[in-house]
Amino acid sequence: MTLLILGTNHRTASLDLREAVAFSPEQLEQAHAELVALEGVDEAVIVSTCNRTELYLSGEGLDAGFGARAFAWLAGFHRVAQASLQECFYQHVGDRAARHLMRVACGLDSMVLGEPQILGQIKGGYQLARRYATLGGPLEQLFQYAFSTAKQVRTETGIGENPVSVAYAAVNLAGRIFDDLSHSRALLIGAGETIDLVARHLREAGIQGLIIANRTQARAERLAAEVGGVAVGLEEVPQALSCADIVITSTASPLPVLGKGAVESALKVRRHRPIFMVDIAVPRDIEPEVGELDDVFLYTVDDLNEIIDENRRSREVAATQAESMIDERVDEWHRDRRERGAGQLIRRHRRQAEALRQAAEAHALAQLERGENPQDVIRRLSHQLTNKLLHGPTARLRAASGAERQDIIAAAEALLLDEAASDAFDAAEIDALKLGAHCPIGAHSQQVP
Template sequence: MNLLVLGINHQTAPLAVRERLAFAQTELSEALTTLHALPGISEAAILSTCNRTELYVNAREVGPVLDWFAASRGRSAHELVPHLYQFGGEAAARHAFRVAAGLDSMVLGETQILGQLKEAERIARESGSLGVLLNGLFQRAFQVAKEVRSETRIGAASVSMAAAAVRLAERLYPSVAECRVLFIGAGEMIELCAAHFCAQRPRAVAVANRTLERGARLAQQYGGQTMLLPDLAERMAEFDIVVSCTAAPLAIVGKGMVERALKRRKHKPIFIVDLAVPRDVEPEVAELPDAYLYTVDDLAEVVSEGVAARASEAQAAELLVEDGVQQFRQWLAGRALVPTIRELKDHAERIARHELARARKRIAAGEPADDVLARLTEQLAAKLLHAPLAALNAAPPEEQAELVAATRRIFRLHE
């Protein structure tokens, strides 16, 4: 098995490293094309989220994959190695199943990662870099995740990033209901955050996005306003809570923008949650005395609450993962037999076609059909059994017992 996984996550690398190694959604297809084109790499998929970047490949060696990963991010392999993990074979399958089931997430049992993994599979498939091995891996990962969600309660008490952001805001403000909330972006994470914050019935809601159309769809759900990203500098001072998660490659909220907003607010504090990787908000914003900036890593303390209570559910989920690994192992073993099975069928069909052609000639020459059919069956049996009988007769004494047992099993010969 040439299955390899190479990656970083929130456990092995800080946010400052993860954001430098992340892939934007728009560059995944081209990245997969170049990775898949490397010698020795027959399949490839890339999973890149706020908490992890992972390469799934069908490759003989990990070295070329590591070198490509580093070069594609403008880094040296030496810089990446301290933060990387790698898995091969069954360990790689186990890791993929744990990721899909939310067992390797910052939020234990969270469900968003499954959708992100499905999106990674879709992009790889459409890019032409998905083959039999990775397709089989991902399909079984999706099945394991489904079983974990239906047979355990691991996600029942989990605290999502969105819910954690609300909890942190409530530490600064007595009530979110008295606050004005601004969402920057209109993707899935912002939709989740909007649902949690707007459940508290804030005084006002606004959505800033690159395009008005998508931002308007989200804003309308909660009776909010819509603005474009260039409007942020002028309107930032209106809001008490800012939640940002876009796919922008560079920060869109700078220290100067927030500093000017605080002055206009007469230094009334602003609570900012930056859930983007790479970050949407310059880290220097945290230096401002009245700005309270939180990133995905800062939410770890809140989202870890309840982990102990879900420990038994996590154990049950791990057992389902191991069942999935065993099934994947059996599937791989079956795939290894495919070439032999195909050759065996081709061999039998060639013999059958040849003998059928001879039989038709004899019938055309006037031979009785019954005689031709009897001869046909004799020749088919003789030619199909020729190779196994020859192998049995030629086997050395020390191999005969094993070969005889295998032959009797294959042909279902009863004692």
């Protein structure tokens, strides 16, 4: 079985190119079907996110040139010129492919080191492949290894414990000040990418209510609709402040959008219930003097960067630990794969031996039915069965010896000879068996009248 990964991600391709090769949900069933229809492909999984598109393939018939054919299929499926994709795609085979999948599942290949979302996305791709019946062999076993490796890394390292993005750090800090965000409301000023992420993190944290304020109210309305919030214009911010426990700002304004006077007024309306504020913008959106007010906890992007740098260092230590775990898991997967390969050989060998046994047994039973002496039949059966089982290996060993294949001779000695068993089954036991053969059945048992 050959394992192959063909893919592109945020490190190798621009956003425009990643968009060009991304699979929509409506395309995935057809894409899976086309992949397993390619010559040599037995299993296929597609992982398609905003930051990566990867094809995971396995099959007994995958040859060295298959990667180029899979690449051509991908370009053709999306109607994109191969030349524009050539420099942006990577290919991993065998153990390197196994290691790559495990690293992706653990968040080691993500834009934000250790982020957990990618594991859910990989599980989604896995479940779709199972639904479309394009998974069910060695590739499925590898995905199971990846899932258990990710769980081990999450459990035994601190790779996912501390936030390493400004948006997540802001929300994490809010969660430390307000024990239960389900009783809090947040006012977000701005509607760019950072505020978008903050809004989604707050929604996931269970925030009670969200107010989105932006100079362009249409953008605020669009984000509010996506996160279940309320949109207002910047002129309504002073009124919104009075019901906001959390205020996070990130605009492109050259001047502060929130002054000390507006916050003082809001605190009076709130009867001095505290407000947690994070100013992510540069230049700052909130006048520094606001931080001097009682009942206001004001943090700037510099405060968050200190937290993020410290957290990033802790994640890098955890990532080193995770890499060692992955090395061990890849070795384990490789060993399991070899053992499974030997299992197929063992099953074939047993089927062959069973066929010889059944033929010898049928021949012996036919002789007994003709009234031949049972002891003679048994002796012939044992000789014939032994000769049939040993004929093939003996002939091949002679040929190997003639060809001076000492590797085969040494392997045969290790596989075929069991000295301990031979010594245990000694002459005395053979004599006892011969004596037993002359005893009538039940001779030593008590007769029942």
